[in-house]
Amino acid sequence: MSIQWYPGHMAKAKRLLLDQLKWVDAVIELGDARVPESSRNPLLQQLLKGKPKIVLLNKADLADPQWTESWLRELRKTSPVLAVSAATGFGVGKIVPEMERLMAGKQDRMAMKGVRARSIRAMVVGIPNIGKSSLINQLIGSAKAKTGNKPGITRGNQWIRIHDKLELLDTPGLLWPKFENPEVGNKLAASGAIRDEVLNQEELAAWLLGWLKEYYPTSLERYTREPSQLTLEGIGRSRGCLIKGGEVDLLKASQIFLREFRSGALGKITMDRF
Ligand SMILES: Nc1nc2c(ncn2[C@@H]2O[C@H](COP(=O)(O)OP(=O)(O)OP(=O)(O)O)[C@@H](O)[C@H]2O)c(=O)[nH]1
Ligand SMILES: [Mg+2]
Incomplete structure (x- = not known):
């Protein structure tokens, strides 16, 4: 992103x-x-x-x-x-x-x-x-x-x-203008350092979902234990974010997912490692 x-x-x-x-x-x-x-x-x-x-x-x-x-x-x-x-x-x-x-x-x-x-x-x-x-x-x-x-x-x-x-x-928060590494931008956005208004929240949520699947898979069990359902759509469905016709409101699903991650509801998670 x-x-x-x-x-x-x-x-x-x-x-x-x-x-x-x-x-x-x-x-x-x-x-x-x-x-x-x-x-x-x-x-x-x-x-x-x-x-x-x-x-x-x-x-x-x-x-x-x-x-x-x-x-x-x-x-x-x-x-x-x-x-x-x-x-x-x-x-x-x-x-x-x-x-x-x-x-x-x-x-x-x-x-x-x-x-x-x-x-x-x-x-x-x-x-x-x-x-x-x-x-x-x-x-x-x-x-x-x-x-x-x-x-x-x-x-x-x-x-x-x-x-x-x-x-x-x-002092006011100070952020650097360019993230040489897109991964850094994603992690900062996921942690809440960047205003949601300037983000593509669906892209960010999709990235976070992929990252958590790899590093903290058990953190996602609260949404579903069925791996094929572990998509933004599946998360939205599990949280009842439906629009007319039974389709999932992906923006709403993304917002809920990001909010739950940021609040610690998915567990204690560290995104930088060495
Ligand atoms: N869980 C948790 N939340 C925190 C902690 N410290 C701050 N927060 C929350 O993080 C949010 C930002 O806190 P602020 O103190 O306003 O952050 P700031 O660095 O002064 O932000 P700016 O002034 O916008 O640069 C608030 O919702 C705080 O409640 C912490 O140690 N743990
Ligand atoms: Mg402040």
């Missing part, structure tokens, strides 16, 4: 990000535990230019725990990394101590120069809909940052004080 689009607010988000980087001590980069590689923006690594960084694999509640362990081991080779869930609170308590560890050296140097320690300012970045605002809300225990179950909710930057030692900057 080809995804051709580059909404204006992405270009704006990139400009904002470059601008804000000047004001922050560190970066919290959110990845999606279901797509730890595809969800990390290659452009971002260039933009960050050596800022101290921790990586969080969010939505760990939806990912395959064995793969999460493997990804943590892999990613830990290049930067501190934690698996978290902004929905359940899993792992969130480890974030502030990890930030303090990351910044300890810099704070010591500042103290030696006689600079009074101020709070750490960190910027939360990641692709759209990955849970940046939810994570900040989970850290402060209140819904200060606006969240929503579709990409493009956060439009501007917003500073939020977590406690006396840490301030976080919520």
Whole structure:
């Protein structure tokens, strides 16, 4: 599936990000535990230019725990990394101590120069809909940052004080304009990072169905145990998406299938592997 689009607010988000980087001590980069590689923006690594960084694999509640362990081991080779869930609170308590560890050296140097320690300012970045605002809300225990179950909710930057030692900057999701690898585009779309309005949902659902048949066949048993029925049409039939004449409404079937996958109803699934 080809995804051709580059909404204006992405270009704006990139400009904002470059601008804000000047004001922050560190970066919290959110990845999606279901797509730890595809969800990390290659452009971002260039933009960050050596800022101290921790990586969080969010939505760990939806990912395959064995793969999460493997990804943590892999990613830990290049930067501190934690698996978290902004929905359940899993792992969130480890974030502030990890930030303090990351910044300890810099704070010591500042103290030696006689600079009074101020709070750490960190910027939360990641692709759209990955849970940046939810994570900040989970850290402060209140819904200060606006969240929503579709990409493009956060439009501007917003500073939020977590406690006396840490301030976080919520930022709009940043996605890269071209996916060199169509598989990456499909995985991101399936995980919910791309607005459904710019997608061909039937194509995407067909791709996802094929992928799940190969990698997590048991996740599909909720629709039917009859392999020949495992088509979008079969899924639609099992969910009663019929139009007049008894035909299946394939768009409706696709939407239900994608929604169930994204919500975790098909089980804990990781789409990136190595
Ligand atoms: N299951 C699950 N859902 C999550 C988690 N974190 C966030 N969500 C959901 O993902 C959706 C997007 O969350 P937001 O916090 O608005 O995401 P964002 O990265 O701020 O999105 P933009 O501002 O649009 O870039 C919401 O429906 C959240 O409830 C998580 O760890 N697990
Ligand atoms: Mg947001």
